[in-house]
Amino acid sequence: MIVKSTGNVELLDESDSVKEKYVNEAKNFSDEQIARLMKVLFEAESRFKYSSNQKILFESILAELCRLNSEVVDLSVILSEMEAVKKKA
Secondary structure, rough: HHHHOOOHHHHHOOHHHHHHHHHHHHOOOOOHHHHHHHHHHHHHHHHHHOOHHHHHHHHHOOOOOOHHHHOOHHHHHHHHHHHHHHOOO
């Protein structure tokens, strides 16, 4: 999130090789995707405190994070598909 939002990898207190990995991974996500992922993580934090089985909770949160951005479709794609259908009709 820091690398994506600021573009400044030097804000990270990591080795150069780790910083390079962050830069490369940041290219794979939009700001909106990172915000959605962070929201899930923040909401999960409170669930951990009261969970009787944190291992299962952790696994379910990982599964949710993995599918979260794949379920979101860019609105411009939906609009262009609707326009195409409208033109055919």
